[in-house]
Amino acid sequence: METIKWSSGVVITVDQTMLPSKLVYLRLKTPKEIAKAIKRLSIRGAPLLGAAAALALAQAAYRSKAKTVNYLFRELTRTAAIIKTTRPTAVNLFNSIDTILKEVRDYSGDARSFRTFIIKRCLAMVQKDAEVNAELSRRGTKLISYRDTLLTHCNAGELATVRYGTALGVIMNAHRQGKKIKVINTETRPLLQGARLTTFELRRKKIPTTLITDNMVGYVMQKGMINKVILGADRILTSGHVINKVGTYIIAVLAKKHRIPFYVAAPTSTIDIEGSVRNITIEERNSEEVLEFQGIRIAAKGVSVLNPAFDITPPHLVTRIITEKGIIAPTPKEIRSVLK
């Protein structure tokens, strides 16, 4: 399954808000439609956001009537600005845009060939995400043992990427190798990406899957039911801090207490070279996501809500980070080594 693809200027992607009950494909024709789809989480998952951002730039070029290279580049930066306002935490989105803008900035040629060049470059970035995830899945599999039960959180699967997935990529690969693994996954409130998306992906591959609510992660570890934790990341700092779906920090603290290895699987495009814990923006989402469920109010009137989408896990709780360039410790030295 390809989660996102390009078809003559149209971006075709799964509407992730409709799963698991319906597998609906969206046909997004403009960067603004892509931005809206990102904001409402029809498109989500750090690597997929990077790919969607690249495709928005491709669309800007595809639709452009610019007569000069300069004008087309200005159109591109305007689209970049729109996409950058959608979601603040997953760094892949910013990395993707910045890489493309940097690569095309000094283009010399006419507007028409520039247009082709931009589109080609953007599609190459999308293709690269699939390759990178295939490679990190392959590398990560050696960490998985025969008959392991793995805990995962949120969705770091094919649906969070162009193809293959990150944490679920490793799991799928281990399964294909006949390692007879089982997965326990959290439902991941408030938007239930675990219940809706991860169970969908795992059951398609017939991997034994047990769903728990987020407050049961302590129970399953206490019972000795978990051998390893493996999950994705929305941003990894060079200090080794991992920013991922809210609840990840809890799982990391408990894994440490129960001496369970805690693995983060993420492409190097998830690494933020400049950020530090002090200046990270943790996206605070709409309170209705917590107060309502399928449109039904679940709490009394007059309550406030906190709805941070992410939390920060410090490096001492992270056993290893699985990237396409190798499995590394969460240290500045090793993180920088995979960026070369």
Next chain:
Amino acid sequence: METIKWSSGVVITVDQTMLPSKLVYLRLKTPKEIAKAIKRLSIRGAPLLGAAAALALAQAAYRSKAKTVNYLFRELTRTAAIIKTTRPTAVNLFNSIDTILKEVRDYSGDARSFRTFIIKRCLAMVQKDAEVNAELSRRGTKLISYRDTLLTHCNAGELATVRYGTALGVIMNAHRQGKKIKVINTETRPLLQGARLTTFELRRKKIPTTLITDNMVGYVMQKGMINKVILGADRILTSGHVINKVGTYIIAVLAKKHRIPFYVAAPTSTIDIEGSVRNITIEERNSEEVLEFQGIRIAAKGVSVLNPAFDITPPHLVTRIITEKGIIAPTPKEIRSVLK
């Protein structure tokens, strides 16, 4: 607000599955109706289960046409057996029944006066729950400081008791004293007792209340937003282990890590004198509670579910236990001292 009361053989109680959208009172006429209401969680909360069990025995006596003391006592034990099959973990239910049966067992007199004696004894037990909670709330308040922000989990309020509540009793009392406290409470999946019941109770008293999902407890502690944790218990072992709503163990581990005091508020009727960690039954509830929300399926087909209603928090994570007889350390010696 009285959560449960007796009116000429009818047990009148709040249907807790309908809150916060509707405040509906049930009129339960037979012990079987009470048992059903307990099973579907219309009646829930450890102390309230103790009271409901007592009222079921009162009803058995009230409805009895027994001509002899022996026959009436047999009817009573049959009702006791029905109520004991409803929910296995909250010990108050068992303690309540066993205490009453023991007290009335050696009654000498005629069937008619025995009937009156039983009812009186049962109603006294219900009345005692209110008094005990008022007293533990009063005692616990000294642990709460001016402008504290308290984290609570599930519902240990008036709705979980006959009156006053346990953890929320302490919170309400501190609020009445003008301590300007705030509360952050978890929604408590799968059945959302925190979102539905705790926010309802706190907002009735105009206490500033912020709702979070269960996976945000790490985030709020990491941000330094919590001064103290206070919650209830479904069973406390003499070893100091606290059995409470699933997720309590996670909160305790994180509180310890962040050096946040972790208080358990529970009447001495929650203490299990005989049980040990090895032989506690953790109730495993229906998988639909996790797989569906208001009848809407939220996960893919073919997934398994774990749905333990409780987890076990070891004594080294518990700062103090607040009982009506005093605030104690979670040690066998101190726990036994309040049982005298």
